[in-house]
Amino acid sequence: MTDRINQIIENEHKVVLSHIMTPDMVNFSGTIHGGHILHFLDQTAYACAVKYSRYNVVTLSVDQVLFKKPIYAGELVSFFANVNYVGKTSMEVGIRVVAENLKARTQRHVMTCYFTMVAMDEYMRPCAVEPLALETEEEKRWFKEAEMRKAVRIDAAAKHKELKK
Ligand SMILES: CC(C)(COP(=O)(O)OP(=O)(O)OC[C@H]1O[C@@H](n2cnc3c(N)ncnc32)[C@H](O)[C@@H]1OP(=O)(O)O)[C@@H](O)C(=O)NCCC(=O)NCCS
Secondary structure (H helix, E strand, O other), rough: HHHHHHHHHHHOOOOEEEOOOOOOHHHOOOEEEEEHHHHHHHHHHHHHHHHHHHHEEEEEEEEEOEEEEEEOOOOEEEEEEEEEEEEEOOEEEEEEEEEEEOOEEEEEEEEEEEEEEEEEOOOOOEEEOOOOOOOOOOHHHHHHHHHHHHHHHHHHHHHHHHHOO
């Protein structure tokens, strides 16, 4: 356990944020309101991208936020973030969301989603970020997958622009 915590603290491209779900976060269906989860996701992506780049960052896009399973008040929700990809100025942060029932000691994987964050200089212009060092086979695979998702995003944005003409 200590090894895992040290790995996250020492690793400049990883962060974990955990939040307890309180009754004031509940929606009219009695489960946690998606807006709260979106807020925590954005905070986590921000923390991860700033920690890696050491620049201020802005959120450019969010993909694969799917609320397929509800989250309940009283659960501890952890957001495990990793910088998967670095281009020139943009970074893809992958976030694995795990909800934990503390009394039953059970965990559920709720979603994995992807944030594109852009590093900004002091004049609020996109600025270059250190390239990502890929050490493990898993990191190489995540990078490749993120690169493919970026191409899909750029293609989708271009097609959307065409449709709007
Ligand atoms: C983020 C922002 C600065 C990017 O501006 P831009 O004019 O697209 O800048 P660039 O063309 O230099 O692109 C910046 C990076 O984003 C990437 N990018 C741009 N459009 C993209 C898209 N549709 N999909 C994926 N990546 C994209 C570019 O490839 C580039 O990455 P790279 O340098 O790693 O190759 C600008 O869109 C912005 O200020 N957005 C508002 C951000 C904000 O306020 N967020 C909070 C939400 S309210």
